[in-house]
Amino acid sequence: MQTHYEQEERFRLAKKRVDELKGFYGNLVSYIVVNLGLMILNLMTSPEHLWFFWPMFGWGVGVLFHAMKVYGFTPFFGKDWEERKIRQFMEEEKKRNESFKGE
Known part of the structure; x- marks a missing residue:
């Protein structure tokens, strides 16, 4: 039988994990929305010069590292x-x- 302290600790760790996942998903959604907007802006204003790849790549590296941390692949x-x-x-x-x- 678990003590009250053990149950609280398990709850605290589970809540921390949920918060980490929520932060990652927020980052991922922001990445997709903002980069889609940048891509549309780039293609509408200067389709001969595709610059939207650079912020997509830079932020994508950050999202990748965030995913690795959240999913335990470090x-x-x-x-x-x-x-x-x-x-x-x-x-x-x-x-x-x-x-x-x-x-």
Whole structure:
């Protein structure tokens, strides 16, 4: 049986996940709407020079990284990396404290 604290923690984590997904979907919808508008503007005003690809590409890279973070595909700074770094920093702090006690 779960304690009240465990249930609250699960709810908090689920709410955080929903908020992350909502932020990503908002970013994706904005990306599509704005870039469609830029494409239409570009094609109506200067179809000989297609500049709308540049903001589409730049923002698209950002959307891609946002998706990778939200869906848990972070090959460089994933959960394992975070946990390793936390353990490393905790060990370093423990050694530093022990060296001060020994002096």
